[in-house]
Amino acid sequence: MSPLLEVSGLTVRLPVGHQPKPVLSDVSLTIAAGEALGLVGESGSGKSMTARAVARLLPPGAQVEGDIRYAGTDLRALRGQQLRELRTRVAVVFQDPRAHVNPVRRIGDFLTEALRLTGRVSRREATDRAVRALDEVAVADGRRLLDRYPHQLSGGMLQRVMIAAALLTEPRLLLADEPTTALDVTTQAEVMAIIDGLRRQRGLSLLFITHDLDLAAAVCDRTAVMYAGRIVETRPSALLHGHPLHPYTAALGAARPSVTTRVDRLATIPGRPLSAFEVPDGCAFAARCVYAQDPCRTHRPELASVDEGEVACLRAEDLRETLAVTHG
Amino acid sequence: MAGYLARRAAMLLVTLLVSSFLVFTGVTLAPGDPLATLSGNRSLPPETVAVLRERYHLDDPFLVRYVAWLGDAVRGDLGVSIAQRQDVSDLIASRAGTTAALVLYASAIVVAAGVGFGLLAALRPGIVDSMVVAGTAAAVAVPPFIAAIVLIAVFAVALDWFPAFGTGSGLLGQIRHLTLPAFALAAASTAAVARVTRTAVREELGREHVQTAVSRGISYPAVVRRHALRNAAVPIATLAGMSTASMIALAAVVERVFGLNGLGAYLVNAALSKDIAVVQGICLVLVTAFVLVNTLGDVVAAALDPRITLGRRA
Amino acid sequence: MSAIGTAVRPGAGPGTRWRGRLGPLGVVAAAIVVAAIVLAILGPTLTPHDPNASDLSRAFAPPEAGHPLGYDGQGRDLLSRLLAGARTSLIGPLAVVALAVTAGTAVAVAAVWAGGWVDSLVSAVLEVVFAFPGVLLAMLVAALFGAGLQAAVLALSVAYLPYTARLLRSAALTEREKPYIRALEVQGASGMTICLRHLVPNLAPLIAVQATLFFGYAMVDLAIISFFGLGVRPPSPDWGVMIAGGQSGVLQGYPAESLLAGACIVVLVVAVNILGERLGGTGATGGRGGRLRWPRRWGARS
Numbered sequence: 001m002s003p004l005l006e007v008s009g010l011t012v013r014l015p016v017g018h019q020p021k022p023v024l025s026d027v028s029l030t031i032a033a034g035e036a037l038g039l040v041g042e043s044g045s046g047k048s049m050t051a052r053a054v055a056r057l058l059p060p061g062a063q064v065e066g067d068i069r070y071a072g073t074d075l076r077a078l079r080g081q082q083l084r085e086l087r088t089r090v091a092v093v094f095q096d097p098r099a100h101v102n103p104v105r106r107i108g109d110f111l112t113e114a115l116r117l118t119g120r121v122s123r124r125e126a127t128d129r130a131v132r133a134l135d136e137v138a139v140a141d142g143r144r145l146l147d148r149y150p151h152q153l154s155g156g157m158l159q160r161v162m163i164a165a166a167l168l169t170e171p172r173l174l175l176a177d178e179p180t181t182a183l184d185v186t187t188q189a190e191v192m193a194i195i196d197g198l199r200r201q202r203g204l205s206l207l208f209i210t211h212d213l214d215l216a217a218a219v220c221d222r223t224a225v226m227y228a229g230r231i232v233e234t235r236p237s238a239l240l241h242g243h244p245l246h247p248y249t250a251a252l253g254a255a256r257p258s259v260t261t262r263v264d265r266l267a268t269i270p271g272r273p274l275s276a277f278e279v280p281d282g283c284a285f286a287a288r289c290v291y292a293q294d295p296c297r298t299h300r301p302e303l304a305s306v307d308e309g310e311v312a313c314l315r316a317e318d319l320r321e322t323l324a325v326t327h328g
Numbered sequence: 329m330a331g332y333l334a335r336r337a338a339m340l341l342v343t344l345l346v347s348s349f350l351v352f353t354g355v356t357l358a359p360g361d362p363l364a365t366l367s368g369n370r371s372l373p374p375e376t377v378a379v380l381r382e383r384y385h386l387d388d389p390f391l392v393r394y395v396a397w398l399g400d401a402v403r404g405d406l407g408v409s410i411a412q413r414q415d416v417s418d419l420i421a422s423r424a425g426t427t428a429a430l431v432l433y434a435s436a437i438v439v440a441a442g443v444g445f446g447l448l449a450a451l452r453p454g455i456v457d458s459m460v461v462a463g464t465a466a467a468v469a470v471p472p473f474i475a476a477i478v479l480i481a482v483f484a485v486a487l488d489w490f491p492a493f494g495t496g497s498g499l500l501g502q503i504r505h506l507t508l509p510a511f512a513l514a515a516a517s518t519a520a521v522a523r524v525t526r527t528a529v530r531e532e533l534g535r536e537h538v539q540t541a542v543s544r545g546i547s548y549p550a551v552v553r554r555h556a557l558r559n560a561a562v563p564i565a566t567l568a569g570m571s572t573a574s575m576i577a578l579a580a581v582v583e584r585v586f587g588l589n590g591l592g593a594y595l596v597n598a599a600l601s602k603d604i605a606v607v608q609g610i611c612l613v614l615v616t617a618f619v620l621v622n623t624l625g626d627v628v629a630a631a632l633d634p635r636i637t638l639g640r641r642a
Numbered sequence: 643m644s645a646i647g648t649a650v651r652p653g654a655g656p657g658t659r660w661r662g663r664l665g666p667l668g669v670v671a672a673a674i675v676v677a678a679i680v681l682a683i684l685g686p687t688l689t690p691h692d693p694n695a696s697d698l699s700r701a702f703a704p705p706e707a708g709h710p711l712g713y714d715g716q717g718r719d720l721l722s723r724l725l726a727g728a729r730t731s732l733i734g735p736l737a738v739v740a741l742a743v744t745a746g747t748a749v750a751v752a753a754v755w756a757g758g759w760v761d762s763l764v765s766a767v768l769e770v771v772f773a774f775p776g777v778l779l780a781m782l783v784a785a786l787f788g789a790g791l792q793a794a795v796l797a798l799s800v801a802y803l804p805y806t807a808r809l810l811r812s813a814a815l816t817e818r819e820k821p822y823i824r825a826l827e828v829q830g831a832s833g834m835t836i837c838l839r840h841l842v843p844n845l846a847p848l849i850a851v852q853a854t855l856f857f858g859y860a861m862v863d864l865a866i867i868s869f870f871g872l873g874v875r876p877p878s879p880d881w882g883v884m885i886a887g888g889q890s891g892v893l894q895g896y897p898a899e900s901l902l903a904g905a906c907i908v909v910l911v912v913a914v915n916i917l918g919e920r921l922g923g924t925g926a927t928g929g930r931g932g933r934l935r936w937p938r939r940w941g942a943r944s
Contacts, residue, residue, distance in 0.1 A: 055543050087545030099536040104559050104633055113554070114544040149634040162540075169544070339769070346770045351782065358786040365786060469912045471862040473869055473885060474904035481897040492893060577775035581866055585889065595778075596870045599785035607785040611778055618775055 002072060003030040004205045005054065005173055009066035012046075012053055020063055021277035023049050024229045027066075028303070031173070036199060036206040038216030038237065040252065041226035042273040047209045050226075051175045054207070055092050056083065070173070088118055091166035093195075095178040097158035101150045108146030111165050118169070133164035137194050156187030163194060173205045181211075192219065213252045217241035222309070225249045228284035229276025235309025243323070245311040248285045250323040283314065291319055332630060340623050347615045348401065351608050352394050362386060366604050367410055383407065406609035411601050416609040420591065424613070426495060427579050427590035429502070433510035434517075434579075435572040442518045443564060446525020447557065450533070460522060467519035472578050476512035476585040483508055493587045509586045513578060517571035524567050528560035535559075562633045569625010573618045668920035674913035681725060682732040689722035693879045702896040714884075714899045715891045724902060727879035731907070734791055734873070735860035739853050741799035742860075746806030747849060751837050753807075754814040765811065768804040776801030776863050784872035791864075794873040798863055806852055813848050817841055847921070854918025858911040865907055881906050 010027040013020035024046045031037045039047045052058050054068055056075065068075040070090060078086055094100040101110055111133065112126035121129070127146065134142030137160040150158055159179060166174060176195060180188040196219050199206050210216050216223045217237040224234040225248060233246040244250040251269045271288035282297040283289070289296065295314055303310040306317075313319070358365045366380060380386070384407070385393045400406070406416035449460035470478070484492035496505030532538060533556045541551045580592025587593075591610050598606035664672060681688070690708065700717035703709075711720035753764035776798050783797035784790075817823065818841065826836050842849075867873035868882030876883050881903040888899030 057539055057543055084545040084547060087543060092540075092543040094536065094540060096536065100540045102537040102541070102555055102559065103635060104562070105554075113541070114546060117547070117550055118545045151635055165544070343770045347774055350774060350779075354782055354786045469908050469915070470904075471866070471907070473866060474908060477885060477889070477892055477897065477900045477904055481892050481901065485893060485895050485897070574775065577778050578866075580777070580781075581869065584870065595781055596872070599781045599870070599872055600789070602785055604785060607782060611782050614778055615774060618778075 004033045004035075004071055005029075005031040005207070006069040007050070007054065007066070010050070010053060010068065011065040012049060012058065013063040014059065015061040016277075020061075021275075022229060023276050024053065025276055025279075027226075027229070027231055029224055029231065029234065031205045031207060033172070033205055034203045035222070036208060036220040038220035038223035039207060039209045039226060040211065040213050040216045040223055042211060042252075044273055044275055045226040046229040046276060047226050048177050049229075051092070051177050051207060051209055055087070055090060055175055057092070084118060088114065088169035089171050090173045090175065091169065091171035093159075093162055093166050093174065093176045093179045096182045097162045098150070098155060098182070101158060101162065103150050105149075106146065107148050107150065107153070107161055110150075111146070111161065111168060114165070114169050129168060130164070133168050134161070136167065136198065137161075137164045138190075139164070154187075155183050156191060159183060159187075159191050160194065163191070163198070167198065167202075171204070173207070174199065175207045175209075177209045178211070195219075213241065213249070225252065228274040228279050230284060230312065231303065231310075232285065232313070233309065233311045234303075235307060235311070239307060239309065243307075243320075245306060245309075245316045245320065245323065246285075246313045247289045247291050247315075247319065247323065251288075283312075291315055291322070333627065336623055336627060340619060343619050344616060347619065348398055348612055349394065351611050351615070352397055355604060355608070356390060365602075370410060401609075401612060406612070407605035409598075409603050409606045411598070411603040411606070416605050419594070419606065420609055420613055423589055423591050423594050426588055427576075427583065427592060430506055430509055430513065430579055430582065430588065430590060431572065431575050433503075433506050434514040434575050435568065437510055437514040438517045438521055438571050438575075439568055441514070442521025442568070443525050443557075445518075445522040446564075447529060447552075449522070449526040450529035450556075451552065457526075460526065464519035464522045467515050468523065470516055471581075472513050472516065473581040473585055475515040476509070476582055479508045479512050480585070495589055505586075506588075509582045509588060512585070513575050513582045517568075517575065521564060521567055521571065525560060525564055528563050529556050532556040532559045562629050565629045565632055566625055569622060569628065573621040573625065576614055576618050576621065664917075664920045667916055671913040671916035671920070674909060675917055678728065678732060678910050678913075681728040683729075685725045685728040689719075689725045691719040691722045693718060693722040693726040694877055695719070702891060702894070702898075711902065712898060714888065715896070720899060720902060723879040723884060723899075724881070724906060727881050727884060727903070728906075730791065730874050730878060731861070731865070731881040732910075734795055734864040735857050737795045738798045738802065738860035738864070739857045741795070742802035742806050742856060743849060743853050745799070745803050746852075747810055747842060747845065749803070749807040750810035750814050751841055751845075753811055754818050755833055755837055755841075761811075764807075768808050768811070774801055776859075777866055780863070780867050781870070781872060784867070789872040789875065791868075791874050794864055794867045798860055798867075802856055802860070806856065809852060810845060810848065813845055814841060817844055850921060851918050854914050854921065858915050858918075861907060861911055861914075 007030070008028045010024055011022060012024040013022045015021075027046070027050055029037060029039075029050075039050060041047045049058070053064060054070075054075070056078070058064065064076060070086065073086075075086065105113075108127065108130060111130035112121075112123070115121045115126040115129065116123060127143075130146065131142040134145060139145060139157070139160055145153070145157075145161070153161065159182075163179070174195075179195060180191050183191060192215070195206070195208075198204065206220070208216060208220055213223070213225075217240070220237050222234060223237045223240045224231050225240070225246065226232065227248050233240060233244070233249050235245070240249060241253065244253060248269075255269055269288055274284055274287075276284075280286075280297070282295075282299055283292070283301055286292040286296040293315065299314060301312045301314045303312045304316070355362050355365050362384070363377065363380060363386060366384060367377075372380070385396045388396070404417050406420065408414065409416055409419055412419060445460050445464065449457045467475075480492045483489050490508045491505050492508065494505060496502045529552075533552070538551060538555050541555050542548075546554070578592075579590060580596055582588070583590040583593035584596055591614065595607060595610040595614070597603075598610065686693075695718060697713075697717040700713045701715050703713040703717070705712040709719050709721065711724070714720055714723065749764060749768075753761045779801045780794045780797035783793050787793045823836060823840065826840060864873055865880075865882030865885065868880050869886040871886065874880035874883050876887060884903035885900045885907075888897070888901075888903065891897065892900050
């Protein structure tokens with residue numbers, strides 16, 4: 001069966017000053033129908049840019065190479081009405097609901113807008129469906145919410161509204177761009193549970209973007225790790241989490257404080273994350289990698305198939321045992 | 329919203345009270361006998377003097393006089409014109425229509441052309457945008473009486489498309505006669521509104537909520553209309569209200585240049601001939617209109633932005 | 643004004659400092675303003691002919707040798723009248739700005755320093771007086787006190803006072819809360835000393851921007867009042883008076899007098915506004931009393 005979303009060789013350059021600089025290089029990933037893929041990385045690693053490329057929301061002036069296919073159709077060739085139709089099938093949940101919901105329009109208008117303007121649904125039916133959708137994201141008494149304005153709602157409530165709005169056009173693929181980062185900790189768990197539940201219940205495909213490796217592992221079937229605009233490792237979540245094959249994945253895992261083991265000092269990754277356009281000839285992570293050897297600094301590793309997944313590290317086989325141990 | 333409206337209404341009343349006090353006190357502050365001021369230093373027969381003394385309660389203390397005058401004014405009695413020997417209210421009523429039509433016409437131009445050009449510039453970067461920006465930068469600096477002279481020189485004298493003088497007869501004739509005055513009055517404000525529209529629409533188009541709308545498959549015209557322009561309407565309404573209010577005061581200039589028989593032109597004549605009751609009456613009417621329009625602009629802006637009524641941006 | 647110059651990047655030479663801040667357009671604007679000031683001082687002595695000498699046979703005559711701009715409707719030399727008019731046209735707005743900004747600063751600083759109910763009362767009064775349009779007040783005053791430049795200047799100063807005072811009050815309020823003011827208070831400096839030697843100097847950049855802005859408004863409003871015949875009285879040469887005087891010429895197809903005088907006003911107002919905008923480092927001039935962003939603070943205390 002062909003995957004629902006298939007991205008191959010995606011390279012994106014953005015104009016910085018006069019020179020277009022790459023922010024994504026050769027990104028490839030697939031999501032099958034009903035599958036959840038986590039996309040993990042530090043700020044600036046290109047994970048949000050990947051989602052934007054898929055949703056066709058790149059800033060003006062962006063140069064795109066490579067192939068993005070949704071259910072077999074070439075996304076990059078879509079124009080006008082076809083593109084708008086696609087957008088009702090691929091829904092996006094953004095990071096900051098406060099900024100991403102129009103502050104001067106009512107919640108009801110926000111929820112029903114897409115249905116009424118694209119689906120030729122009557123106001124009454126759109127409203128009924130909006131109330132049902134609110135019910136699905138665990139908002140009781142949704143009808144009362146419809147007349148409210150965004151500033152009258154809490155961040156968590158607003159994010160549920162955003163999720164409900166995304167579901168209203170009955171999409172098959174959900175792009176969730178750090179949907180819980182802007183929320184406080186207790187709300188994060190609730191919102192995450194709602195997304196996870198709805199996905200399973202509706203058989204949605206999910207591209208889940210986060211900087212939290214544990215969260216991705218908990219929610220997603222497979223997880224891809226990005227560094228400096230490239231994917232460095234993609235494997236089933238459980239394997240990737242328990243037995244990372246890329247030193248960066250391992251470092252990400254170790255950088256998160258564990259509740260079960262006490263450590264004297266929290267682990268950090270030395271150095272700072274690179275942007276795609278700063279990357280030297282060799283492996284992008286070499287400068288910060290404790291296992292880097294001379295070839296790492298001159299040869300760029302390609303993604304190679306291993307253990308039900310792919311990893312881009314010259315020393316992946318050598319380090320298999322080492323990483324498993326240090327990470328444990 | 330109700331609380332906000334009540335607060336605005338109270339402010340409006342106080343403002344009007346203070347303005348009327350200012351208008352009234354002037355007569356007392358003026359050097360010399362109030363009677364002399366009111367009569368514009370004309371020599372009057374004794375019976376007229378007696379009528380004036382009675383009418384303006386000149387034998388009563390200051391505050392009593394003010395209250396009596398204000399009471400009369402509220403009931404529509406603004407005194408008698410010394411020069412014309414007629415009730416000021418009647419004189420004002422016969423001229424108010426011209427001024428109102430002029431200001432309405434001009435504010436229609438301000439909103440339609442201002443928003444139109446601003447939107448055009450915001451949505452068409454490049455040559456169109458640059459032309460609008462340059463044109464409005466020039467126009468915004470041209471005060472109405474200079475705009476009036478330029479319009480007359482070009483459209484009335486050189487091209488002879490529109491009349492340069494008078495009020496005209498019939499609806500079409502009146503509109504034709506009001507066209508150049510209205511454009512002269514509107515020019516600078518139109519440019520200001522166009523600039524604000526351009527900036528505000530650009531700013532809104534760059535916001536995240538617009539991205540959300542695009543990502544949901546809403547068509548571009550609908551995104552512009554329902555999100556960018558809708559949100560930009562808040563600053564546009566504020567500025568349009570302020571512009572219309574200021575045009576009420578500036579209408580005098582245009583009326584005088586174009587020989588229109590409006591309140592402003594009458595006010596200038598009355599000021600020149602020291603017909604104090606008329607000056608007071610027209611000032612009171614114009615200030616009231618000015619304050620009302622300003623308040624209306626604020627209320628419209630508040631109605632457009634739900635956050636204002638909660639005091640977040642008030 | 644030179645004090646503002648010191649606010650810019652230290653290290654750059656004085657010349658580049660100014661040009662860097664003003665930009666090419668700002669330099670042109672500054673040149674125009676300086677030229678206008680020179681004209682206002684020297685104008686009446688520079689006139690090639692007597693600005694009031696009338697030769698009716700030359701009414702509306704086109705430019706000729708010795709009369710580069712031609713004649714007005716009463717056969718007076720246009721260039722001479724424009725030059726002579728510069729003085730009255732500039733003195734009026736300068737006086738308005740000086741009065742309105744000085745009084746506005748005094749009211750604002752006094753209100754903020756006194757605080758409490760005094761401040762609330764002043765704010766409330768300003769809010770209300772805010773409503774009286776300057777031109778209207780000037781007409782009222784002219785009717786009551788007699789027409790003339792002085793009455794018009796006084797009326798406009800009163801009308802502008804709330805605008806300047808309101809803006810400066812909010813700026814003074816921010817400044818008053820700053821630690822250095824508190825520190826001076828603790829050291830026992832008197833309120834007067836702190837206000838005059840510290841608070842007002844730190845407000846100076848804002849005051850300068852305000853002054854340039856209101857100069858533009860005052861110039862236009864005074865021209866309007868003179869245009870009505872309620873300000874400068876003809877035959878004194880003044881740009882506003884010239885616009886009014888040239889009106890009959892416009893209808894007869896000789897718009898030179900009105901248009902030249904109008905152009906002088908517009909060019910000078912635009913130049914002053916650009917200068918104010920550049921000095922303040924902001925383009926925010928959204929109408930009268932529009933918001934002005936707080937310009938960079940200068941002086942030793944930042």
